[in-house]
Amino acid sequence: xxxxxxxxxxxxxxxxxxxxxxxxxxxxxxxxxxxxxxxxxxxxxxxxxxxxxxxxxxxxxxxxxxxxxxxxxxxxxxxxxxxxxxxxxxxxxxxxxxxxxxxxxxxxxxxxxxxxxxxxxxxxxxxxxxxxxxxxxxxxxxxxxxxxxxxxxxxxxxxxxxxxxxxxxxxxxxxxxxxxxxxxxxxxxxxxxxxxxxxxxxxxxxxxxxxxxxxxxxxxxxxxxxxxxxxxxxxxxxxxxxxxxxxxxx
Amino acid sequence: xxxxxxxxxxxxxxxxxxxxxxxxxxxxxxxxxxxxxxxxxxxxxxxxxxxxxxxxxxxxxxxxxxxxxxxxxxxxxxxxxxxxxxxxxxxxxxxxxxxxxxxxxxxxxxxxxxxxxxxxxxxxxxxxxxxxxxxxxxxxxxxxxxxxxxxxxxxxxxxxxxxxxxxxxxxxxxxxxxxxxxxxxxxxxxxxxxxxxxxxxxxxxxxxxxxxxxxxxxxxxxxxxxxxxxxxxxxxxxxxxxxxxxxxxx
Numbered sequence: 001x002x003x004x005x006x007x008x009x010x011x012x013x014x015x016x017x018x019x020x021x022x023x024x025x026x027x028x029x030x031x032x033x034x035x036x037x038x039x040x041x042x043x044x045x046x047x048x049x050x051x052x053x054x055x056x057x058x059x060x061x062x063x064x065x066x067x068x069x070x071x072x073x074x075x076x077x078x079x080x081x082x083x084x085x086x087x088x089x090x091x092x093x094x095x096x097x098x099x100x101x102x103x104x105x106x107x108x109x110x111x112x113x114x115x116x117x118x119x120x121x122x123x124x125x126x127x128x129x130x131x132x133x134x135x136x137x138x139x140x141x142x143x144x145x146x147x148x149x150x151x152x153x154x155x156x157x158x159x160x161x162x163x164x165x166x167x168x169x170x171x172x173x174x175x176x177x178x179x180x181x182x183x184x185x186x187x188x189x190x191x192x193x194x195x196x197x198x199x200x201x202x203x204x205x206x207x208x209x210x211x212x213x214x215x216x217x218x219x220x221x222x223x224x225x226x227x228x229x230x231x232x233x234x235x236x237x238x239x240x241x242x243x244x245x246x247x248x249x250x
Numbered sequence: 251x252x253x254x255x256x257x258x259x260x261x262x263x264x265x266x267x268x269x270x271x272x273x274x275x276x277x278x279x280x281x282x283x284x285x286x287x288x289x290x291x292x293x294x295x296x297x298x299x300x301x302x303x304x305x306x307x308x309x310x311x312x313x314x315x316x317x318x319x320x321x322x323x324x325x326x327x328x329x330x331x332x333x334x335x336x337x338x339x340x341x342x343x344x345x346x347x348x349x350x351x352x353x354x355x356x357x358x359x360x361x362x363x364x365x366x367x368x369x370x371x372x373x374x375x376x377x378x379x380x381x382x383x384x385x386x387x388x389x390x391x392x393x394x395x396x397x398x399x400x401x402x403x404x405x406x407x408x409x410x411x412x413x414x415x416x417x418x419x420x421x422x423x424x425x426x427x428x429x430x431x432x433x434x435x436x437x438x439x440x441x442x443x444x445x446x447x448x449x450x451x452x453x454x455x456x457x458x459x460x461x462x463x464x465x466x467x468x469x470x471x472x473x474x475x476x477x478x479x480x481x482x483x484x485x486x487x488x489x490x491x492x493x494x495x496x497x498x499x500x
Binding site: 020021096097104110112130132135153232236238246 | 264268372383
């Protein structure tokens with residue numbers, strides 16, 4: 001029996017955003033590996049072993065998946081959102097590059113999912129409808145000055161932006177600093193979207209101008225979107241629509 | 251009967267990447283509107299009218315959808331990829347903002363899809379596994395100097411990049427210029443991925459160093475990904491894996 005690793009994106013929360021190819025991979029898996037809350041989304045069944053692991057042990061989890069595949073298992077590594085966007089796919093390939101040669105000759109397939117940033121954008125309207133950047137605000141794996149540098153360059157280029165991991169208990173001051181930097185570079189009317197628990201029953205979308213944005217509006221379940229200078233708010237009965245026009249005049 | 255507009259993403263090509271919520275919206279639609287090749291992906295059925303329209307008439311198509319919704323129809327506007335990424339969602343909201351007040355009080359919902367850039371990344375490995383930018387290289391709706399400015403800032407920030415619409419018959423010289431600019435800012439070994447017809451039977455993924463990238467490697471069905479300076483190639487039996495590590499050392 002030939003083993004394999006599929007790194008599959010479960011989307012931001014609802015099963016209504018899980019693609020058919022991801023469901024099919026789960027149906028033919030012998031083993032599912034992932035962070036506890038993502039593995040708990042998978043229905044148990046005969047012939048399937050679920051392996052839950054803690055947060056921040058991505059490389060161990062990746063190696064475990066690769067070892068099982070070498071021994072003939074059909075392993076699915078589950079990620080929330082898209083596994084290629086600040087999630088498990090890079091961790092698996094890091095393990096592969098540093099691991100034994102039989103790991104790199106395994107069949108390893110990445111199945112994309114709906115990433116939180118784009119689900120958040122859809123829930124708000126179309127704020128990422130023009131050029132945009134995605135930035136992980138966590139400084140666990142990169143120096144903080146690089147985050148600020150990218151933030152300033154993205155703002156200077158008038159990109160819209162999506163921020164992952166805006167705020168954690170371990171570094172509550174980082175996102176406050178991000179808002180300060182944006183305040184130096186962008187006008188106070190710049191539209192900021194706080195999208196919490198997107199696509200789940202607890203979804204909450206809040207739109208504020210930069211001048212009214214405060215650090216406590218984000219937590220670890222929040223994706224933050226920043227409009228470009230051209231992003232517009234359409235007021236209406238009910239929640240407003242936020243969108244970035246497709247065109248920039250000469 | 252209350253009408254509505256759903257702007258739905260069909261993903262990059264295969265039905266295996268269409269989300270259940272998009273299929274459900276299509277099942278309850280009375281009218282489907284979109285660019286010809288996308289509408290042709292929808293199976294005809296009793297009670298459903300298919301409205302095909304040509305390329306480059308996005309605003310007309312959006313207004314048509316909104317008019318039908320006001321008259322009580324359940325309209326789905328289909329987009330390839332994700333409607334919020336260089337696709338129909340912004341066009342619909344532009345029409346809404348400039349249109350009669352009854353348009354803005356309609357129920358308008360955006361259902362995200364797998365966008366070509368992320369499907370291409372998954373097919374190659376995980377080249378967008380760290381901070382990245384998405385840039386539309388078409389200068390139909392924005393001045394060319396803005397494209398070059400964003401390109402330089404993104405490269406200066408060492409973002410990975412995804413390019414949409416790299417090359418058209420109408421402006422074949424644009425992408426050649428993009429490669430020149432990258433050559434000024436990035437090292438010749440920088441990894442470039444040309445991903446053509448992603449997720450279709452004609453899918454072709456080609457990975458070359460920047461020094462060997464040529465304009466003819468891209469056409470209108472190609473998404474181009476540019477690694478960061480840290481993006482790695484894993485050689486193996488079969489197609490290589492390309493990934494960007496999660497960490498940047500101090």
